[in-house]
Structure formats: structure tokens, C-alpha cells
Amino acid sequence: MIVLPTLNGGIKLVIESEQDWDNLKSISDDAAEDFSKRFSLLMDEDSMWGEIVEPELKDQFSSQVKFVKKQVELAFDNSVDDFEEELPEIPITKEEAELWYGALNQVRLSFEEKFRKEIEALKETGKIEDGEVVRALFRNQFYFGFQSEIMAHTMG
Amino acid sequence: MNAVEAPARKSKSQTREKIAEPWQVVVLDDPVNLMEYVSRILIRIFGYSREKADALMMDVHTKGKAIVWSGGRERAEMYVNQLHSAQLHATLEKTK
Numbered sequence: 001m002i003v004l005p006t007l008n009g010g011i012k013l014v015i016e017s018e019q020d021w022d023n024l025k026s027i028s029d030d031a032a033e034d035f036s037k038r039f040s041l042l043m044d045e046d047s048m049w050g051e052i053v054e055p056e057l058k059d060q061f062s063s064q065v066k067f068v069k070k071q072v073e074l075a076f077d078n079s080v081d082d083f084e085e086e087l088p089e090i091p092i093t094k095e096e097a098e099l100w101y102g103a104l105n106q107v108r109l110s111f112e113e114k115f116r117k118e119i120e121a122l123k124e125t126g127k128i129e130d131g132e133v134v135r136a137l138f139r140n141q142f143y144f145g146f147q148s149e150i151m152a153h154t155m156g
Numbered sequence: 157m158n159a160v161e162a163p164a165r166k167s168k169s170q171t172r173e174k175i176a177e178p179w180q181v182v183v184l185d186d187p188v189n190l191m192e193y194v195s196r197i198l199i200r201i202f203g204y205s206r207e208k209a210d211a212l213m214m215d216v217h218t219k220g221k222a223i224v225w226s227g228g229r230e231r232a233e234m235y236v237n238q239l240h241s242a243q244l245h246a247t248l249e250k251t252k
Contacts, residue, residue: 039240042184042247053237060241101193105243108188151193 001142003149009094011153014087021076023142024090028069030139031106033113035061064102071096097154104147111140178251179232181225185216186245197242198224201235226251 001023002014015021036057043049071090079088092100112119118133128134183194191213198209202225215222224246225235232248239246 035243039245042240042245043236044248047233047248053240057240061243102243105188109186109243112186112188148190151190151196155193155196 001146003146003153005153006091009154010097011092011150013090013092015075015079015089016083016087021072023139024072025076026139027072027103027107027143028065030136030143031065031103031110033106033110034058035106035109038109061102061106064099065106067096067099068103092150092154094154097150101147101150101155104143104150107143108140108147111136111143115140177229178226179229180223180249180251181232181235181239182221182247182249183212183216183224183239184245184247185220189244191217194244197239197244201238201242223249 001016001020004012004014006012013024015024036054037050039057040049040054043053047053071092075088075090080086115133115136118128118130119137122128122137128137183198194213194216195206195209198204198212199206202209204212212222212224225232229248236246236248
């Protein structure tokens with residue numbers, strides 16, 4: 001996938017392979033966890049975070065993921081099958097970039113929690129046996145790179 | 157009839173003291189948020205200079221946490237809400 005800055009301060013994703021589509025479609029599944037609770041746990045009971053702020057955060061985080069899912073599905077449905085013929089594109093405006101960034105951050109938070117042990121083991125041994133974990137960590141690298149591009153081009 | 161004792165009322169100075177109790181907004185380190193992103197969020201929410209935001213971000217990164225603001229509880233909660241909204245791990249601590 002290529003990420004190109006646009007004149008209006010946004011970016012354009014250029015999808016080059018089926019693997020790119022798979023990675024983009026995986027964002028909504030990989031970000032399925034609800035993180036609003038995690039933030040409430042950082043606050044004392046007096047703040048009533050669980051009652052007041054948590055539902056707002058839940059809605060906000062959920063809307064980020066839903067937006068990304070919809071954008072990817074729309075672009076996929078409108079794309080042609082043959083990459084030789086035309087490379088599909090997904091335009092992301094400066095305003096939409098934060099929604100993408102937020103959804104990707106949720107995925108990375110989720111992966112960090114889910115695969116913490118495996119990541120530590122990888123640092124120590126340089127090996128991972130489980131194929132599912134390997135694929136997840138590759139996706140995590142994809143998300144990390146994508147997130148860095150969003151920040152570099154749209155959040156200045 | 158027995159005399160009823162009036163409920164104890166806080167003096168104005170006591171009330172002011174309660175409101176003015178200093179609280180600290182603390183940002184905690186996490187392995188996910190990008191360093192540049194943390195700096196940019198601190199600039200956006202608190203209006204800090206790039207230098208101050210970078211210094212606070214480095215404290216979060218190297219020391220595990222940084223006090224990014226101190227003041228009244230209500231405003232501190234508003235800031236923490238904004239930090240959580242940006243998916244930064246933040247909490248409130250009473251100033252010792």
C-alpha cells in the first residue's frame with residue numbers, strides 16, 4: 001500500500017495487492033475490544049468516570065471503527081478486480097484522518113494486550129511458533145506504519 | 157421544645173479552599189502511543205510550546221509518567237477526559 005499526501009491536507013491510500021485489502025478489512029475485527037473501561041480504571045470513584053465519561057468514550061471509539069469499516073467496504077465494492085488495470089484508492093481528508101488514526105490505535109492497543117507475552121518472547125528468542133500470532137504481528141507492523149504516515153501528513 | 161442546633165456550615169474560606177485543592181493531571185507511559193503523537197496532543201490540549209510538550213513527552217517515556225498540569229479538580233477532570241479521548245493513558249493525583 002502506498003500513502004500519498006493530497007493538496008487539501010489529507011492523504012490517499014493506493015491499494016496494491018489483495019494483502020493490502022486483507023489488512024485494511026482486518027482493522028474493524030482487530031479493534032473489536034472496548035477500551036473505554038480501561039480508561040475508567042485509571043480514575044477514582046469520586047470522578048464517576050464509569051457513569052459519565054465511559055459511555056461517551058465507548059461511542060467515540062466505536063464510531064471510529066465503524067467509519068473505517070464503512071470506508072474500506074465502500075472502496076472495495078467500487079474497485080475492479082484486476083490490479084493491473086487500475087489500483088484502487090481510498091481518499092482520507094484531514095478531518096477523517098483522526099478517525100482512522102483512532103481506529104488504528106485501538107487495534108494496536110488490542111494487539112499489545114493480546115500478544116504481550118509473544119512479543120516479549122520474540123524479543124528474547126527471535127522466534128514465534130504460532131502462525132496466527134505471526135500474521136497478527138505482521139498486521140500490527142502494517143498498522144504502525146500506516147498510523148505514522150497519517151500523523152506525518154495530516155496531523156501537523 | 158428543645159432548641160435545634162443549626163447544621164454546621166462551611167465558611168466561605170473553607171469552601172474556596174476545597175475548590176482550590178490542587179490536583180495533578182498525570183500522563184502515563186504505554187507501549188502503543190507514538191512519541192510524536194503524545195507531544196502533539198499536549199500542544200493541542202494545553203497549548204504548550206513544542207519544547208515543553210517534547211520535554212513532558214520524554215518524561216513520560218523515560219520515567220513512566222509526567223505531571224502535565226496542576227490546578228482545580230474540575231478543570232483537571234476536563235483535561236483527563238480530553239486525554240482519554242485521544243487514547244492517552246492519564247489519571248488524576250492529589251498534589252502532596
